[in-house]
Amino acid sequence: MTVDPPVRSAAVVPGAFPAFHALAKPRGSICNLDCEYCYFLSKDELYPGDRSRMSAELLEAYLRQLLEAHRVPEVTVAWQGGEPTMMGLDFFRRSVRLVEELKAPHQRVQHTIQTNGVLLDERWAEFFRDHDFLVGLSVDGPRELHDRYRVDRRGSGTFDRVMAGYEHLRAAGVDVNVLCAVHAGNQHRPLEVYRFFRDRMEARFMQFIPVVERTAEATPTIADHSVHPEAFGTFLSTIFDEWVRRDVGVVFVQHFDAALANHVGAPPAVCVFAETCGGAVVVEHNGDVYSCDHFVEPDHLLGNIVETPLGDLLRSQRQVRFGLDKRDRLPAYCRQCAVRFACHGECPKHRVATTPDGERGLNHLCAGYRRFFEHVDEPMRLMSDLLRAGRAPAEASALLAARDESGRAATLTDVSEARSVRNARRGTR
Numbered sequence: 001m002t003v004d005p006p007v008r009s010a011a012v013v014p015g016a017f018p019a020f021h022a023l024a025k026p027r028g029s030i031c032n033l034d035c036e037y038c039y040f041l042s043k044d045e046l047y048p049g050d051r052s053r054m055s056a057e058l059l060e061a062y063l064r065q066l067l068e069a070h071r072v073p074e075v076t077v078a079w080q081g082g083e084p085t086m087m088g089l090d091f092f093r094r095s096v097r098l099v100e101e102l103k104a105p106h107q108r109v110q111h112t113i114q115t116n117g118v119l120l121d122e123r124w125a126e127f128f129r130d131h132d133f134l135v136g137l138s139v140d141g142p143r144e145l146h147d148r149y150r151v152d153r154r155g156s157g158t159f160d161r162v163m164a165g166y167e168h169l170r171a172a173g174v175d176v177n178v179l180c181a182v183h184a185g186n187q188h189r190p191l192e193v194y195r196f197f198r199d200r201m202e203a204r205f206m207q208f209i210p211v212v213e214r215t216a217e218a219t220p221t222i223a224d225h226s227v228h229p230e231a232f233g234t235f236l237s238t239i240f241d242e243w244v245r246r247d248v249g250v251v252f253v254q255h256f257d258a259a260l261a262n263h264v265g266a267p268p269a270v271c272v273f274a275e276t277c278g279g280a281v282v283v284e285h286n287g288d289v290y291s292c293d294h295f296v297e298p299d300h301l302l303g304n305i306v307e308t309p310l311g312d313l314l315r316s317q318r319q320v321r322f323g324l325d326k327r328d329r330l331p332a333y334c335r336q337c338a339v340r341f342a343c344h345g346e347c348p349k350h351r352v353a354t355t356p357d358g359e360r361g362l363n364h365l366c367a368g369y370r371r372f373f374e375h376v377d378e379p380m381r382l383m384s385d386l387l388r389a390g391r392a393p394a395e396a397s398a399l400l401a402a403r404d405e406s407g408r409a410a411t412l413t414d415v416s417e418a419r420s421v422r423n424a425r426r427g428t429r
């Protein structure tokens with residue numbers, strides 16, 4: 001039996017979200033680790049006593065609806081958790097097979113999975129390679145920093161197991177995106193973290209995700225393990241300074257890509273720095289759909305795909321409103337901010353602070369983002385000028401070297417001059 005729905009419809013907004021992202025959690029929030037900062041653990045209460053396993057029937061219905069709901073040829077099938085590898089490899093083999101059966105001839109499908117890496121072995125790595133999976137791997141830096149919070153249920157560090165999993169991926173040539181949570185334990189050691197990823201892991205794709213969690217008390221405060229706002233700004237700025245002088249075009253850091261996109265007026269690839277959001281829903285193991293992975297809570301339950309097609313839930317007035325609120329609920333302080341075009345108030349989940357004039361809804365990380373976006377402003381302008389001139393942003397490294405030497409703001413002419421000098425020194429044209 002399948003659970004394909006001839007179903008109830010939601011009030012659908014035409015034209016909304018032609019491209020979107022659905023994150024499916026086949027084991028719900030269940031995980032084989034017990035990371036101290038993990039916000040999913042408290043979500044156990046949402047489905048108490050539930051076995052949290054996506055059934056074969058629901059998997060087929062989900063993939064069918066996901067493919068049908070897309071109005072652009074590119075489709076991403078994205079798995080996360082909890083820990084999705086706890087479903088076992090056969091679940092993903094079946095998923096890939098179903099996608100091949102169900103997709104339309106014009107559709108191009110990218111498979112992705114977000115994992116803590118501890119269950120990965122040679123078989124997983126070969127499977128990911130054979131089906132071109134992009135694997136997001138959670139690593140918080142070298143051993144001491146990673147093991148600060150990323151522990152198992154006995155409280156033991158997981159670094160060795162994660163690195164063993166990573167070595168399998170690397171040996172198989174799988175594309176890996178390192179996801180680093182930035183928290184109280186690693187916030188003051190940006191270069192150690194970055195260089196570990198770049199030099200020891202030889203990672204080329206990285207994301208730095210700020211940990212901002214609130215305590216469960218009646219009057220919540222920011223949890224101690226959260227990253228400090230200013231420290232986060234310094235963390236990003238310090239890594240940027242190293243990256244922009246030697247790694248542009250070689251290492252891809254999501255924050256930097258998003259900042260550059262906003263500088264050139266292109267849509268950033270990450271929702272938190274877009275003006276509006278809402279195009280990234282979560283599909284739970286039982287088919288429940290929530291507005292966003294950061295809002296898996298009863299107030300943001302849109303419906304269930306057994307009753308209402310995923311596309312209708314995604315394009316419902318409620319979800320469109322959710323996405324527009326990111327812009328419409330910005331406090332006046334943000335609307336007047338010089339770096340708003342790059343920051344856009346970041347994620348509404350983090351808007352738990354109060355502006356200097358007492359308005360609620362300011363991002364807890366505001367001071368850090370201001371610091372970072374102001375710090376990168378000049379190099380970002382240079383890189384966007386280069387892009388507009390049809391040149392590679394990587395030339396900015398030469399430009400900044402010219403600035404460092406001359407002590408004045410650099411221009412595109414400086415880039416050309418710096419390049420000529422460098423090439424002359426190398427004996428090249």
Ligand code: SF4
Binds near residue numbers: 279280
């Ligand atoms: S709520 Fe935050 S994480 Fe969710 S879609 Fe909006 S910006 Fe992205």
Ligand code: SF4
Binds near residue numbers: 335337345346363365
């Ligand atoms: S830097 Fe602060 S004030 Fe400016 S847009 Fe971001 S959160 Fe708002």
